[in-house]
Amino acid sequence: MTASQQSSTIYRWELPTWRTRLLERTGGPDGARFAGLFGFAEGDGSVRLAAALFPPEAEEPLILETVLPAAELSYESLSPSLPAGFWYERALHDLFGVEPTGHPRLDPLLLPLTDPAHAPLPGTARRPRPLTPDESAIPRAVTGHGVFTIPHGPVRSGVFESVEYLVETPGEDIPRIQIRVFHKHRGVSKSFEQRRPAEAVLVAEHVEGIASVAHALAFCHAVERLAGIDVPWPARLVRSLHAEFERVANHLDVMVKLTDAAGLAVATARFALHKERVLRLVGGLCGSRFGRGVVVPGGVQALPALGPYDLDQELARLHRGIGSDWRAAMNTPSFLDRLRTTGSLDPVLARAHGALGPVGKASGSAPDARFERPYDAYTSLGLGPLVEETTGDALARTHVRGREIEQSFHLLRQITEELRYADAAESMVTPVPGDLDGEVAGWAEAPQGEVLYLVRFQDGRVARCVPRSASFHNLVLLHEVFAGDILTDFPFIEASFGLSIAGVAL
Template sequence: MTGPREAFTVPRQDLPAWRTRLLELTSGTDPARFAGLFGSAAADGSVRLAAVLFPSQAEEPLILETLLPAADLSYETLSLRLPAAFWYERALHDLFGVEPTDHPRLDPLLLPLTDPAHTPLPGKARRPEPLTPEESAIPRTVLGPGVFTIAHGPVRSGVLESVEYLVETPGEDIPRIQIRVFHKHRGVSKSFEQRPLEDAVLVAERVEGIASIAHALAFCHAVERLAGIDVPWAARLVRSLHAELERIAHHLDVMVKLTEAAGLAVATARFGLHKERVLRLVGRLCGSRFGRGVVVPGGVHELPALGPREIDRELARLHRDITSDGRAAMATPSFLDRLRTTGPLDPLLARAHGALGPVGKASGSAPDGRYERPYDAYPSLGLGPLPEDTSGDALARTQVRWAEIEQSFRLLRQITEELRETPDTDALAVPAPGDLNGEAAGWAEAPQGEVLYLVRFENGRVARCVPRSASFHNLVLLHEVFAGDILTDFPFIEASFGLSIAGVAL
């Protein structure tokens, strides 16, 4: 970078002009990709709305802003014209009381039900009074003889995150599913406020455990774009090294869940072993199994504890073993039968929504920040062709993940070769100024897809930080993929999406 570069923010517009401009930019023959809609409350009760778009031919994201006065926190919903805004508007309603009029469904998403009559309160009595089912607590839209609702979660068997799926079914088919993620809400955006840069990075690393590196990168990229920092080459290599190891670990975790759902005990154990080996390698490189502490504003904390040749030897053994077991799993007829044609995501819907990561790539929608807007070492690395498919089912999503694992090993070999040629005396970080002011957007490609951060700084401290994970953007599509599938397909569809509920309920 040659100087400070903020995201291109259009001068704040009045509400009708903002809505019209937003819908114009996201429609037509070459629409901008809708990346998110975020809110920020002021002391006087007003709420600033910021829509982030990625125009197809622009290097920087476009931010459209408007202000809702405290006296009227309402506007005509975008969701009927821009379906990708559906969950973003529900989040605004939960967090700021914003009312998108005529929204298809404004029941709670990020915050729990506020009426205590809807939920039993533990510890009130040894023998609680019988609860009368309250229809407004579990709304139903699928009606007919024998139709009932299965409240699947928030506590489920196994080591799974807290999420509630309300499945409306006549017995086996799944005509409709509702998703409630508020059991995991932690108030992450508020946790960033008034923190200095060094502390804010620690919060970013803990937003989504399986994507710690990606979140730290997205936050630091926003800082570096605002400050005009040019990250040293050695630091760029180390960042990319950890990002690709994180990608491999996540995709192996998805394989653990898929093979477990199929009852393949040996495959489950093998992929769990390989994931553990990757995490232990990361721990040997930096002291943290999740890569925490590696990424800092302006670069990295230190070089890997292992030398490039030793890293290469470890990677070669991992690549050989993972590839062997992957081929065996993907040649198992009973496993493939459970994935093929299961949970198909229509390519037209995927493109219209801007589906991210393997979910989007498996349905012909393939935004990938490493290709579209490359960062760190990626502009100089040979990424190869973009892994993608068009069939859109669970099998296609799994095949995309295997293509990305193979791609990650190729990139890691390039990175270690570059590290061998890089003097140990090279700088690893450029200090960020202590008086940052302004707003910037940063992004990184997590294993689940694009992570986006919109950050505003005042006198070197975070005034507002809104992280948007690929999990939040993609999970809403789970509603759309159950047509023709049955209850026993549920674990395969959920696992094939590879998303993190903690990354949704921020």
């Protein structure tokens, strides 16, 4: 039995023991990486809490569970001892009415609810009535002479997602920033419910549009692990092909935003052109610029519409153009000056939080599911050395993305070579049984970092699906990186994180 067929290890304890074991497991430099805290509503009104951890060298997550009875939906907050749980506990409060007593700041995060009785309880039939956001929900914390709050968003100039940053400042320095994402909340988790896998993967593709392939992969990996099926090798190649194209497009988009913030009009146009060429190539391969419709439970829809030889020629042209312009930008002193020392994330904090993707890799914390828990074609492809920096600033995050693009082209060339031997007549899908029942985890590495799905199936349909994006896990760190920076650094810091608000406000 392969790693992709094994079930996640689940331990269930009474509440006091659960809390103790969780903090023990995540404590110390050699502790398990905290990957999230999630809720499951039970039929009797109780709420099951599930903490996902990745012990060092583990090939699958460790799930620690406990049950809160309906009469007492509360527990001692983990956040004072486990700061990485800060947003997860706020989300539990918003969605399930669970009260983490002693939480440092239990403001609304995903939903502006003032009455826990109106919580939507994902996994049940409850549909809460729409509520108007409470504009006084987040109190002002920084006081002093001349201190004021700048409400930046939720609607901003240009094409930006709906998020509100409350910047508390005396004029230039940024001592504190608060983030409100509930303007974007779409109830995605409930949209999965009662769907069969072939339908649910279409929801997964729309959880976070800029990481459509990664979310589809994470969901399908969960289905395939529960079903105990293997994906045909050509389909695994096609999956990895689209995942790497998605990575290149996302990193180019970050560069577009960074050069635009720096006023480099030519560089902005060039990187936007390269991104558009990547998206058009992806559209030519599968019919969707975002790679939607490619990944299905058990495999993929079909081989790429473009043959390996033509694809190889396109890759060579893209690689030359992107590489040339990237080097030019990274040799522009005025651009480097805006990135260097801007938005620095302390490596100690990054490791303690388990920071993901380029944000973590730029601060010496480099979890990457393609290396640690390989899937699809990554089990055989030569990935090369792990990309990592240590300074943790916007420049380091940009360096990480530049090297990841190089790595992606290296992988794409390998995949294209392998696809020369793929037989178009060979099946691209392994059938999935229609009677799936149980709980399972699935994962994939998005351009932003690890995507994690916890899914419960009953009678072949999704009873509860918890999609956790790297954007949700990482965005809370934005609070921590403004020390010593000023207002004009804000667009560089935000862009260098490269996250999606849609992936946060689920």
